[in-house]
Amino acid sequence: MSKQLGEPLLFELSRPGRKAVELPVSDVPDAPLADLLAAADFRDDLPLPELAEPDVIRHYTHLSQRNYSIDSGFYPLGSCTMKYNPKINEEAARLPGFARLHPATPPRLAQGAMRVLYDMQHILAEIGGMDACSLQPAAGAHGELLGLMLIKAYHEDHGNGAIKDTILTPDAAHGTNPASAARCGYRTAAVKSHSRGRVDIDHLRSLLNERVAGIMLTNPNTLGLFEDNIDQIAELVHGVGGLLYCDGANMNALVGRARPGDMGFDVMHFNLHKTFSTPHGGGGPGSGPVAVKKALIPYLPSGLVAKTADGAYTFEKPGPLSIGSVAAGFGSFMVILRAYVYILTYGREKISRIAENAVLNANYLRMRLGKDLDVAYNELCMHECIFTAKRQQKAYGVKAYDIAKRLMDYGYHPPTIYFPLIVHEALMIEPTETESRETLDAFVEAMQAILTEARETPELLSAAPVTTPVRRLDEATAARHPCLRWSCDVSDGANDA
Ligand SMILES: Cc1ncc(COP(=O)(O)O)c(C=O)c1O
Incomplete structure (x- = not known):
């Protein structure tokens, strides 16, 4: 790999005895940690590279110069919504009260962060046309899973858990939709698209029966087209007691103009890292809040922020029907914060x-x-x-x-x-x-x-x-047999990319 990249690995640059800085011998007595560990736990035989400071700095600078990013150019990656991330988001994220927030900080000591969460719950519910919002999920796909768990909890609570075992997804759906449904224990059935790229209503009709727990739709759909029969779809699915899930990954087309809640959707997720900026790529970091209509509020997970009568922000105690916990602490707080700044930068009038x-x-x-x-x-x-x-x-x-x-x-x-x-x-x-x-x-x-x-x-x-630096890759091999580590033992094959 190093030859192809034209940039040697740190291990290849290593020369015995080379160091960046050498600190004077400490005159502080050894910490008691040594008492806690056996002598065998201390190793001095690790084959770590030995380098001078300029070697390290230049190595990483060379690598960073090979990055392509939204700061360096146009990034037209459909469905992923790679938009420019304004630097004001980063300024907010660097404020010490936010940057140093520990996930286990008691809410009373993190009132600023709690207010961000509280405001975002309300802002997102309003943008989505929904009644409440959980900010807990850590990605769009995680939001999908939570949304489906809420649908399941709703049907179980209404005595239909055993009958309703099917989730419908269009044949154009993002792969995470059927995957999330399967992960949640549902069987899935694909609805065909018609010649104009929308849900084929006749095919949908043929799939509808009492086993349908819900349908997952992306609107606009993954073809970039608005589902113009959404009213009819909502009526048909609701007609068999199913619920409508909106994959909100494409909210970039709707923000401030149209709301899934007004189209008949019962539950939706947002991809904050797409619609409202915040740097992402390669699987993260993300945030996939889930907003719901009133009927699903009792099942929402823990982590909802409430405001007490004296104006303090606190985590609400989950009710008896809550599905429990899906994430720890403040969720993907830094992603939520950046999205909050992006939304406030536009403001209600201009969003x-x-x-x-x-x-x-x-x-x-x-x-x-x-x-x-x-x-x-x-x-x-x-x-x-x-x-x-x-x-x-x-x-x-x-x-x-x-x-x-x-x-x-x-x-x-x-x-x-x-x-x-x-x-x-x-x-x-x-x-x-x-x-x-x-x-x-x-x-x-x-x-x-x-x-x-x-x-x-x-x-x-x-x-x-x-x-x-790298020409055309054998992508199947790169995905199935990734070479992710260097080994000092050349015979173990780890370095053969
Ligand atoms: C339409 C659609 N739905 C769902 C997802 C999943 O979102 P995430 O990558 O945040 O898990 C994506 C992501 O690419 C998407 O484009």
Whole structure:
């Protein structure tokens, strides 16, 4: 791996006896810790690298310079909503009272943090059109699991736990939806999408019966399209005693303009780390608050913040029907805090600008790029637009994968590809509201240049990327047999990437 990266590992840079600083011998007597540990617990034979300070600093600086981030460029990763994270969020996160908050701090000593949580519970409930909100889940998928546990608790409490064993998810759903349902003990059934990319109502009807505990819908859906039959879907699902779950990962299209609660949803999660900024990627850090309608409030987990008559903030004692605890302490407090700052920066009057500009930017790209690359469902989209490279694949053997890799040579993070699964050769592009017209124009020009290459020199695309420290990886091997550690014993194969 080190050769490919052109950056030696610290172990390879190591030279015997090299040190950064050498502290004088301590004149403080040994701490009693030594009495607690046996001599065998102290090791002086670990093969740690020995380096001078500049070697270490330069090594890590080189690695950091190879990072691609939202601070260094456009990140059109559809569904993941990678928007710019304003530095004011970081200023708030660095305030000592927040930065040094210990998860076990008693609430009475953390009233500022408790107020942030209290306010966010109310703000999110209002944005979602819901009645209450738990901030506990640590990611969108965790929120999905909690939401389904609430649905289950509701049905059990109403005597239907044994009958209602099925959760419906559309065939375009994010993989976490059926996975969360299965994790919660439900069987799942997929609802087909029709030719306009929305739930096929006739197919939904054919799946509805007394076993349906609920349906999980993303609105706008993963094709970037608004489920325009949502009223009818809600009526049908409620008609068999099922509940509606909104996967709120796409709230970027709705904030301040439309509310899942008004569309008939009973429970939803937010992806704070997407919709309301806060840096994320590679699986975290995240926060997936769950907001519910009145009927589900009794089952909410512990960790709800209440305000007492004398104005103090405290954790509410969970009621007898609560599903219990799903996270410790203040939840993903730093993510919640950054989202709070993002929301307050816009304020009540201007918060709809998030959705308005996200939708405008996505449609700008749809119109400009749509001349060269086919749009999967070519109509007004919401915050993201799904293109398809099916034509390029047929004519020149160029896949969505090749286009995504080539974008890296042009200095862009690749978009999401091959999702949703129902679109062949999908490229899912989400610009977000934080990008300027100039950035979008430059991206379109890069895509146009790549599409010209696809026609004239397709071999350039199948070899891409050529400018990155690592060229095309065998992704299946990288995912299944990751090389994550260095070993001083070369015979154990750990260093063979
Ligand atoms: C539509 C949709 N639902 C759910 C999730 C899961 O969210 P998280 O990654 O925070 O677990 C994602 C994440 O990519 C998503 O795009």
